[in-house]
Amino acid sequence: MDTSDLSGWTRGSRPDHLFRRFVFDSYAQTRRFLDDMQAVCDACGVTPQNVNFGTTYVNVTISAEGDSLSPADWEAARRIDALVRPASEATQP
């Protein structure tokens, strides 16, 4: 599975998971992203286990339900990335 285009995400373990922080210019943008992300997760059949957001940021963690991330988890991460790609990409702190 080609995961090279998911460079913005950090991979972790116990459980296997992907993490990324998205930063926005306004609360309205944050809300729109949250709604769009929910739609992506619904479409991929992935339930975000741990999402943390404030006025202008969203921390997304996609955790494996089994031993390792599923193709659906990777696809959800890819589609979530696509939600922000045209906008200024958030860089990890």
Add this chain to the structure above:
Amino acid sequence: MDTSDLSGWTRGSRPDHLFRRFVFDSYAQTRRFLDDMQAVCDACGVTPQNVNFGTTYVNVTISAEGDSLSPADWEAARRIDALVRPASEATQP
């Protein structure tokens, strides 16, 4: 200001804030609560600074923008409570 009816919330400082954990039976309930909570915050003119959610829980922090919580912050907490009052109330762990 009578805050006795906000017993489910934990008060903290630096900054002055209220915290409460809400637990749900399903992701659908969690999503409905998130949407309803956003509507309450909009109506009160309060922007949640730090919300953390997973499949069946939402941790809500309402932080003071100034030195102390405003009447709108307290009202938002009260209305958020009302969203879950008929359901089984989440108890702090």
